[in-house]
Amino acid sequence: xxxNVGRRLKEAGIKWVEEDAENKDVYVPTDEMKEKAYFSDERxxxxxxxxxxxxxxxxxxELIYWFDEWDADKxxxxxxxxxxxxxxxxxxxxxxxxxxxxxxxxxxAAIIWEPEPEDEAHEVLTYMDIYREVNKxxxxxxxxxxxxxxxxxxxxxxxxETAIAALACQRIGAWHxxxxxxxxxxxxxxxxxxxxSKILITVDGFYRRGKIIELKKRIDEGExxxxxxxxxxxxxxxxxxxxxxxxxxxxxxxKLMKDAEAYCEPEVITSNDYGFLLYTxxxxxxxxxxxxxxxxxxxxVALTMKLVADLHPDDLFWSxxxxxxxxxxxxxxxxxxxxxxxxxxxxxxxDYPDVSRWWGIIEKYGVTIFYTAPTAIRALxxxxxxxxxGHDFSSLRLLASVGEPIDPDTWKWFFEKIGESRCxxxxxxxxxxxxxxxxxxxxxxxxxxxxxxxxxxxxxRYDVLDANGEPVKQEExxxxxxxxxxxxxxxxGLYKNPEKYVEEYWSRYGTDTYFSGDGAIKTGMEIGGQxxxxxxxxxxxxxxxxxxRLGTAELEEVVQDLxxxxxxxxxxxxxxxxxxxxxxxxxxxxxxxxxxxxxxxEIVKAVRDKVGPVATPEVTYYVSDLPxxxxxxxxxxxxxxxxxxxxxxxxxxxxxxxCLKELAEVTQYRGPQKIPGYTGTAHLGNE
Ligand code: WT7
Numbered sequence: 001x002x003x004n005v006g007r008r009l010k011e012a013g014i015k016w017v018e019e020d021a022e023n024k025d026v027y028v029p030t031d032e033m034k035e036k037a038y039f040s041d042e043r044x045x046x047x048x049x050x051x052x053x054x055x056x057x058x059x060x061x062e063l064i065y066w067f068d069e070w071d072a073d074k075x076x077x078x079x080x081x082x083x084x085x086x087x088x089x090x091x092x093x094x095x096x097x098x099x100x101x102x103x104x105x106x107x108x109a110a111i112i113w114e115p116e117p118e119d120e121a122h123e124v125l126t127y128m129d130i131y132r133e134v135n136k137x138x139x140x141x142x143x144x145x146x147x148x149x150x151x152x153x154x155x156x157x158x159x160x161e162t163a164i165a166a167l168a169c170q171r172i173g174a175w176h177x178x179x180x181x182x183x184x185x186x187x188x189x190x191x192x193x194x195x196x197s198k199i200l201i202t203v204d205g206f207y208r209r210g211k212i213i214e215l216k217k218r219i220d221e222g223e224x225x226x227x228x229x230x231x232x233x234x235x236x237x238x239x240x241x242x243x244x245x246x247x248x249x250x251x252x253x254x255k256l257m258k259d260a261e262a263y264c265e266p267e268v269i270t271s272n273d274y275g276f277l278l279y280t281x282x283x284x285x286x287x288x289x290x291x292x293x294x295x296x297x298x299x300x301v302a303l304t305m306k307l308v309a310d311l312h313p314d315d316l317f318w319s320x321x322x323x324x325x326x327x328x329x330x331x332x333x334x335x336x337x338x339x340x341x342x343x344x345x346x347x348x349x350x351d352y353p354d355v356s357r358w359w360g361i362i363e364k365y366g367v368t369i370f371y372t373a374p375t376a377i378r379a380l381x382x383x384x385x386x387x388x389x390g391h392d393f394s395s396l397r398l399l400a401s402v403g404e405p406i407d408p409d410t411w412k413w414f415f416e417k418i419g420e421s422r423c424x425x426x427x428x429x430x431x432x433x434x435x436x437x438x439x440x441x442x443x444x445x446x447x448x449x450x451x452x453x454x455x456x457x458x459x460x461r462y463d464v465l466d467a468n469g470e471p472v473k474q475e476e477x478x479x480x481x482x483x484x485x486x487x488x489x490x491x492x493g494l495y496k497n498p499e500k501y502v503e504e505y506w507s508r509y510g511t512d513t514y515f516s517g518d519g520a521i522k523t524g525m526e527i528g529g530q531x532x533x534x535x536x537x538x539x540x541x542x543x544x545x546x547x548x549r550l551g552t553a554e555l556e557e558v559v560q561d562l563x564x565x566x567x568x569x570x571x572x573x574x575x576x577x578x579x580x581x582x583x584x585x586x587x588x589x590x591x592x593x594x595x596x597x598x599x600x601x602e603i604v605k606a607v608r609d610k611v612g613p614v615a616t617p618e619v620t621y622y623v624s625d626l627p628x629x630x631x632x633x634x635x636x637x638x639x640x641x642x643x644x645x646x647x648x649x650x651x652x653x654x655x656x657x658x659c660l661k662e663l664a665e666v667t668q669y670r671g672p673q674k675i676p677g678y679t680g681t682a683h684l685g686n687e
Pocket of ligand 1: 327402404429431433516518537549
């Protein structure tokens with residue numbers, strides 16, 4: 001099968017059109033790609049933007065099955081900063097992902113699962129398979145006391161039961177809160193406490209880089225279930241590793257499933273209900289729970305699946321993102337199943353047993369659409385082209401990237417080596433908060449410009465504003481914002497934290513302008529009257545480490561808690577593979593006897609225990625003072641400039657600018673700013 005698909009699609013693709021003075025390559029889709037794509041006429045932008053509500057209403061009717069139609073005159077109810085789409089609707093995500101495909105596609109593969117151990121057989125789950133298991137598990141959850149609106153914490157890897165658990169929550173209207181497996185048990189605890197979750201679904205263990213990661217054991221070692229007063233813990237047996245099971249509280253998934261009833265009526269989820277919670281890092285303190293809707297979220301996800309991923313029912317879609325992140329939710333689970341396509345899930349690491357694993361998977365199953373992150377592409381590219389040689393990529397017809405800006409070098413390598421210079425490569429910009437893709441060129445319309453995300457989706461009003469809220473001119477930079485009526489898939493609020501919701505997104509420019517937190521440039525290029533945007537990255541204190549969002553404040557809290565630490569500041573340092581890595585500046589207590597190496601070990605341990613391995617600091621600089629404002633606020637922009645060898649900016653804003661000399665020394669600053677007293681040779685060589 002894959003051979004035929006490959007041959008047919010080989011014709012599709014994109015062609016190179018021009019190279020302008022700035023050496024920007026611009027690509028457009030070929031006629032074959034246009035023919036295949038759902039959307040290939042740029043007039044869609046004008047049509048949708050003339051009347052966004054009508055556009056979204058039309059899409060909503062086509063893409064989603066509604067038990068209750070919404071009020072015809074209430075497509076969106078705007079009460080900034082709150083809004084509600086398709087008011088009066090009733091729907092269910094599990095019904096839309098499963099039940100409605102049964103009649104025609106009962107036996108079609110929904111999820112193809114590739115376990116990490118190569119000697120273990122892959123599994124194919126049909127729509128009927130998942131439907132059956134989801135119904136049963138929904139009944140299990142009900143028996144355990146889970147109701148509509150109950151938070152259910154899931155700490156699970158990329159295995160089929162994770163999809164089943166999430167869809168079972170959707171079926172009964174419970175809110176899943178899925179925690180990334182590379183976070184620490186402590187992070188599970190924080191999220192369970194914050195949400196008031198009384199149930200955890202996890203696994204005995206799973207495979208990662210040839211090792212078994214024992215999740216339940218780690219939960220027990222941290223006494224997490226006791227600390228949060230959990231009433232139930234469901235344990236899926238994946239690795240058959242030894243686990244402790246507490247009578248009455250801990251249950252094996254397979255045992256519960258044995259006696260579960262076969263059918264569970266899907267709950268009607270309305271426009272006033274929520275669909276799920278997902279914790280994400282912000283600018284201060286602890287992660288907060290983004291609340292998503294059900295129906296409006298599904299519309300955004302299903303539409304982008306067609307618009308941007310051009311997902312057809314005969315495609316095999318692979319999003320490499322983990323289910324613990326929004327990309328995993330929207331594009332590894334709900335999106336593909338809403339469309340009735342087939343999605344690939346892979347349990348393990350990209351470089352196990354060697355760095356050709358992903359390329360082998362694409363070839364083995366005939367993946368047609370491949371969605372991944374720049375950090376992964378950079379890592380696989382750095383390993384050397386010999387790992388891709390001999391692999392057959394002819395099944396691929398579209399590539400997509402997400403998580404951070406993809407630099408033109410990486411873009412070209414991905415495009416040429418994996419996409420064989422014929423697959424469009426779309427750079428999709430979005431956030432946990434937007435639920436689905438916000439900016440991207442469309443595969444059948446283009447253009448595809450390395451380093452440039454593209455315009456917003458049709459029907460989305462967006463802009464780049466300066467500090468005063470004025471739109472910037474073409475080729476100038478500012479902050480990316482979204483204007484009313486926003487997009488249906490956007491967050492509905494932050495759970496139990498309305499103040500923070502307003503502060504993070506609606507305070508910079510007022511409540512009718514959504515502030516993304518990202519810097520952006522208007523490129524001067526247009527499609528369908530819409531300006532293509534280049535996103536430059538976060539302007540707040542949020543880092544993107546290997547595409548994973550981390551708040552500097554979160555790490556600071558953990559390190560600050562150590563006895564020897566007086567003060568700490570964390571900034572993102574550039575990294576060739578991971579994009580950004582955490583760099584720490586630490587002021588130690590006077591007279592600490594431990595060596596810096598011992599302190600390093602302690603700090604790394606604390607971070608790994610409290611936040612998780614994803615947040616492991618790259619480097620810690622021990623210094624005697626940190627630059628502060630008169631009011632005692634640490635000036636992070638100096639620290640960022642130092643580790644990135646960039647300009648620091650006006651140093652007179654600091655109460656104690658003299659400390660910068662020492663900081664420049666420890667960081668071996670080589671940037672353009674002159675720092676009084678600092679005579680680092682590297683700096684002088686740079687002048
Ligand atoms: C932040 C959101 C959306 C799923 C993955 C991350 C950055 C994301 C791009 C892109 C430039 C990007 C932004 C954004 N980002 N995609 N294509 N180009 N930047 O979700 O953890 O909520 O992080 O990721 O800075 O604000 P997230």
